[in-house]
Amino acid sequence: MSNNFSNYKFGTKAIHAGADPDPSTGAIMTPIFQTSTYTQESPGKNKGYSYARGKNPTRDALQKNIAALENGKHCLCFSSGMGSIDAIIKMLRPGDEVITGDDLYGGSYRMFTKVFANFGIKFHFINMTTASNIEKHINSNTKLIWVETPTNPTMQIMDIEACAKIAKKHKLILAVDNTFASPYLQNPLALGADIVMHSVTKYLGGHSDVVMGALVVNDNTIYEQLAFIHNSCGATPGPMDCFLVMRGIKTLHLRMERHCFNGRQVAEYLKTHPKIEKVYWPGFTDHPNHDIAKKQMRDFGGMISFVLKEKSIENTFKLASSFKVFSLAESLGGVESLINHPATMTHASIPKAERDKAGVTDNLLRLSVGVEDIEDILEDLKQALA
Numbered sequence: 001m002s003n004n005f006s007n008y009k010f011g012t013k014a015i016h017a018g019a020d021p022d023p024s025t026g027a028i029m030t031p032i033f034q035t036s037t038y039t040q041e042s043p044g045k046n047k048g049y050s051y052a053r054g055k056n057p058t059r060d061a062l063q064k065n066i067a068a069l070e071n072g073k074h075c076l077c078f079s080s081g082m083g084s085i086d087a088i089i090k091m092l093r094p095g096d097e098v099i100t101g102d103d104l105y106g107g108s109y110r111m112f113t114k115v116f117a118n119f120g121i122k123f124h125f126i127n128m129t130t131a132s133n134i135e136k137h138i139n140s141n142t143k144l145i146w147v148e149t150p151t152n153p154t155m156q157i158m159d160i161e162a163c164a165k166i167a168k169k170h171k172l173i174l175a176v177d178n179t180f181a182s183p184y185l186q187n188p189l190a191l192g193a194d195i196v197m198h199s200v201t202k203y204l205g206g207h208s209d210v211v212m213g214a215l216v217v218n219d220n221t222i223y224e225q226l227a228f229i230h231n232s233c234g235a236t237p238g239p240m241d242c243f244l245v246m247r248g249i250k251t252l253h254l255r256m257e258r259h260c261f262n263g264r265q266v267a268e269y270l271k272t273h274p275k276i277e278k279v280y281w282p283g284f285t286d287h288p289n290h291d292i293a294k295k296q297m298r299d300f301g302g303m304i305s306f307v308l309k310e311k312s313i314e315n316t317f318k319l320a321s322s323f324k325v326f327s328l329a330e331s332l333g334g335v336e337s338l339i340n341h342p343a344t345m346t347h348a349s350i351p352k353a354e355r356d357k358a359g360v361t362d363n364l365l366r367l368s369v370g371v372e373d374i375e376d377i378l379e380d381l382k383q384a385l386a
Helices: 010-016 057-069 081-089 106-119 131-137 160-169 220-233 239-249 252-271 290-296 313-320 352-358 374-384
Strands: 074-078 097-101 122-126 142-148 173-177 195-199 213-217 276-280 303-308 338-340 364-368
Touching: 010 057, 010 252, 057 074, 057 213, 057 239, 074 081, 074 220, 081 106, 081 142, 081 195, 081 213, 081 220, 097 106, 106 122, 122 131, 131 160, 142 160, 160 173, 213 220, 252 276, 252 303, 252 374, 303 313, 313 364
Parallel strands: 097 122, 097 142, 142 173, 173 195
Antiparallel strands: 074 213, 195 213, 276 303, 303 364, 338 364
């Protein structure tokens, strides 16, 4: 069976790309190559593998698979999503500047402000929903534009194609965090991005049983820089995790269809509920930049945030803890439905003033709508909001 599935439809690529039968046994599933080192015929002469931090056959198969899903040439998998972001910022030097959004995953914000700012890298957190606003902040030190779309947790939509044109005009790198959309809904490389980042932990893995990150690129020079950091700094995943993600990806297209279907039903239910002030979901025609989301996404996903009319944090906590189908937990993108309180969980590292400014208020809750039966999901929302 050929390993080149670049011209096939998404579901076929999800199942077959990178997954050639094992030549030694014919096994249809990629084996877990649980080894740290490899024998060499003579010093420096090997079969393409020498030490597992650098390369592992199970990881190689997964990287080919994810690259195919994003229509990219190269993929590197990391031991976590944060490990993959870390590698991108390590391409920069003291004095370099980064432009990014003012509604950002708390872990990214923490890394930027508490780790890399200490090494002389400056970050500008701006409103990026109007792409032209980016140019106001570009100077001779700017090297990278970091985009998250849809954003976590207020589902802001950035125009990737417009951002890419600005990046190319000023010879900057554009990196896009595509975690919330997954490759099924959005392909930033096709819109002009240079790097696509995934927290593989989420929709790609899909079963809340693995932690991993990935970067996908087309440019050979950028790939070589990232591959050097990948091997040198060692934030590489083990073969068992890679196997689990490959297994998860085989149903990505099926899961995403259900996430999107359930997400729409939940968003529409919440929008008319008397206890809810606002619902963030890019599928609504009145959601800011809905037209851009409709243009660059295939559907609108299963991530939803909502703001309660009752502003007390005690009431919000009580509601968050009253679900039966939804589990109160961090993370997202698994088959099970989750509810999260960003202000005290995923975004706690962001100062309250900054959270409030971005809309991440104490009475906001975020849902990762799973693939359970929609009737049970809606009934759970009904009883919790009663």
